[in-house]
Amino acid sequence: MTNKPLSAQQLSDYHRDGYLIVKDFCSAAEVEKLYSTALNDDAMRKNALDLNDQSGKKTRLSLWFTPGNDVFGYLTRSQKMITPVNQLLDGDAPVCHFHSKLMQKEPRVGGAWEWHQDYGYWYKNQFMFPDQLMSVMVALTNANKENGCLQVIKGSHKLGRVNHGFAGEQVGADMVMVNNALQTMPLVYCELQPGDALLFHSNLLHRSEANLSDGPRWSVISCYSRQSNIAYNETSTSWKTPVEIVPDEAILEWDAGSLSNNDFLAKENDPALKETGWEK
Incomplete structure (x- = not known):
């Protein structure tokens, strides 16, 4: 994909639905380099966090804040990433990177993510404006129903922030409102091929099932x-x-360092995983 701006139709779809799928966002060569780095860089493995879902299955992720001079940092800072983000976020202040995370759903053991809004977590970080927050997911492997692809409730970002409590070690949305939303708005399975991107609003309700397939689902x-x-x-x-911002060519052509110097999150330091009193 080139770094051409999103079309007027794509912008309209995102604001109506709360999400947008962009096919072939990353090339096969870019995906191969990203996935190979994810598998082989010790920093990813050493800094991985396990969060239990309600059934006790583990969801694994590695989360870091500052995008560096590594292949993931180049992707995060690339022109093709920042151009659509700048179009979709409310306001006109500079785009900043909050964090990135490598999601690692292993075959047969990778746990579920409960229904939640990202702003259900980030509200505890006391961000003020959910319309100025969004996420971009890039699939590194196939994502489908069998291996627990992301499910979204189309248009649910218009609900505003839903109350959240704890579901296992995760933060989960109030299921009364989730069930109301499921009766009111369509449930969509966001099936992706490697290199496809899913752009979504911080208040979009989403979840994913456990990976019960024989293959991994990484993003x-x-x-x-x-x-x-x-x-x-x-x-x-x-x-x-x-x-x-770096040019898109950086992902494949620039020297890429290790992620060992990245500022990874430790579970005990995440305010979103701490009781505040209003979760109950």
Whole structure:
């Protein structure tokens, strides 16, 4: 894919539905380099977090804040990533990178993600404006119903923030409102091929089933905000640092360092996973 802007129709679809799928967002060569790095860079494995779903199955992710001079940092900072994000986020302040995470659903054992909104987590970071927050998921392997692809409730971002409590070790949305939404709006399975991208609003209700297939489901999700969107309970600084954009060619052509120097999240430091009193 070139870094051409999203069309007027794509912008309209995103704001109506709360999400947008862009096919072939990354080339096969880019996906191969990203996936190979994910598998072979020790920093990803050493800094992986396990979060239990309600059944006790583990969901694994590695999360870091500052995009570096590694292949994932180049993707996060690439022109083709920042161009649509800048079009879709409300406001006109510079685009900042909140965090990225490598989602690792292993065959047969990769757990579910419960129904939630990303802003259900990020509300605890005390970000002020959910319309200035969004995520971009790039599939590194096939994502389908069998291996637990993302499910979304189409248009649910228009509900505003739904109350969230704990579901296992995860933060889950109030199921009364989720069930109301499921009776009102369509449920969509976002099946992706490697290299496809899913762009979605911070208030979109979404979940994924456990991976019961014989193959892995891996993806990278980069989360963005505007510099004008203050996070009053966030100790990292990437959320307020404008992205230093690099050309798309950097992903394949520039020297890529290790992720070992990245500022990975430790589970005990995540405010979204701590009780505040209003979850009950």
